[in-house]
Amino acid sequence: MVTAEVPVLAMAAEYFFKLGVEGKRFRPMVLLLMSTSLMTSPSHGLQDLIFDDLRLRQQRIAEITEMIHVASLLHDDVLDHADTRRGISSLNHVMGNKLAVLAGDFLLARASVALASLRNTEVVELLSQVLEHLVTGEIMQLSVEDKDMSNMDYYMQKTFYKTASLMANSCKAIAVLAGQPEDVALLAFNYGRHLGLAYQLVDDALDYTGTTKTLGKPALSDLGQGIVTAPVLFALKEFPEMSKLIQRKFKTVTDINQAVEMVKESRGIAQTHALAAEHARKAVDAIANLPPNPSLHVQQCRRALIDIAHQVITRSK
């Protein structure tokens, strides 16, 4: 769907595929597993890659979800003239802001057309809402007021909008297409929501503890961008002096070092992991509450979704 007749888009497409390979197409994997998990009637030949109409539509949800995700990354990467702390985004560096915007718009437009082709108004509503949430989350991050900077609820809300809403609503869309009732669709939604939140929280923690291949030490990219995440918010409860660093958005190298120290001395990392584990548990609960299904394949896929929830919180990047 992305390969274009227009040569300039070939480079954007390249970026698109790289991202996908890196993430092992995490979202599509979850959505396809969810598709099987929510089957209401036995499907034949799924192994032979012969797909019935429902399955093709659910695959389309996976494609749309991936397009929306990459489009949001491309747009997030647009740099301001003054913005040098962020480092170089590969597409943006190579092609310039304008093309990054255009490539993002291209993917969004394609996603919209694909969405429309499903001819299901509820699904269109769900994924349109995701677009709105992505923008809202980004705005919340960019324009956070002083009083909200240290607020954990604000942070979790923003994280839902920016990260988890896409997963939650696309899981729900899978259920809707499958003709599942509202309560089952809600379970699918909750799996995606809690999985997304768990994923982001672990990401936050790893930014302080994980080691990068090139640096051999934590990336600290959130601090570097002045972004407050869960470990900092937890550390704040034990170290009130974190507050002024937050207000300054960790402006200096000293600020960054001090913040790292406080985080490591506090229980911030552990508490972040604990919160992630709580969300992972809720994700598992959602799967556990799905209506029983005798099919072995369905049970395998549900088990896989549970395993993914575990992997999300045990990974070390």
Add this chain to the structure above:
Amino acid sequence: MMQAARGGRYLVRHLKVRQVSPLLKYAPWNTSLCQDAFVESPSVSAWQPTSSSRQFGAVLGLEHLNSNSQRGFMSAQEKVDPFSLVADELQVVANRLRSMVTAESTQVPVLAMAAEYFFKLGVEGKRFRPMVLLLMSTSLMTSPSHGLQDLIFDDLRLRQQRIAEITEMIHVASLLHDDVLDHADTRRGISSLNHVMGNKLAVLAGDFLLARASVALASLRNTEVVELLSQVLEHLVTGEIMQLSVEDKDMSNMDYYMQKTFYKTASLMANSCKAIAVLAGQPEDVALLAFNYGRHLGLAYQLVDDALDYTGTTKTLGKPALSDLGQGIVTAPVLFALKEFPEMSKLIQRKFKTVTDINQAVEMVKESRGIAQTHALAAEHARKAVDAIANLPPNPSLHVQQCRRALIDIAHQVITRSK
């Protein structure tokens, strides 16, 4: 059907375009088409829903004014400003758009600036697109509506207003994104939002509007309408890409240019007009007429824009802006001039890089028939827009006829304006 259509089509009022009339005789096309068009028009009410001979007779013009006065309808001389027909309703739409953007901005102050920009744009264009779409809504009414003047809207009307809002949101979002500057891009001048707020916020503001448009679109719960407007999004991007990445072989190609212009400018108008028809439950052939009105209107608008860039005077400069040339963009006057001046070709390839290039290009355009031909092509599209309205199924309601007349008048205004 075609014969009756030809017979019944409206003939446009004589155009008072300074540059077109004396030069038309040099136009390479069939100028008789142009000249036939310029006769006094019968009143809208000459359109009787009864015999086809009456409709055929409407072509002849004046003799039907008498029968009109028998019915007590408006005469052709009494011209109603299109904007005034829907002014109140437009205010309602404008207020909804405003509240949609400002509601968020109270929670998120940074959006207030984007909202402000949004409104400025709207005021400047007098909300052109929504005006056309509301007039189209009335023009396509299949059953009489009550209280349209009292601003009491039925469900269908509210949905059609929503199309107008969505269309405006998509339009402004595309402007915001088009304004994003590259680091190397200094020729373009300053975009107000971009200059004040930076690229990132321009992108975000555009995404915000697109997201809102998508949600509003979804809320209409009409899959065909969702398809039509999703396609517009794709066309906008395609048009921009065509402009940015034009290959050498396409740079001098008029078909390429018109295709790009459709994508960038006319598709939004065409598909939103069609969406109005679809919501109204009109059959496919009527929806196609609405589509064609929007398409030809959009193309006419852009072509006149192209010409005015060479001939219009700006308030500040007191001379033509020449902004297209300044950005290295090839438009219709240049493509026409190219046929008479082959040396234009290398300037095109260089994208009018130097000031000398720009001056040479302007000279060639002015010495050629490029401007006149551009206006003539615009007039041709305006005529086709008028034809589309003329072919709508007859409707006895005065208000419907007034609005159809207004759509025709708009087509005239588009090609007679001097910016």
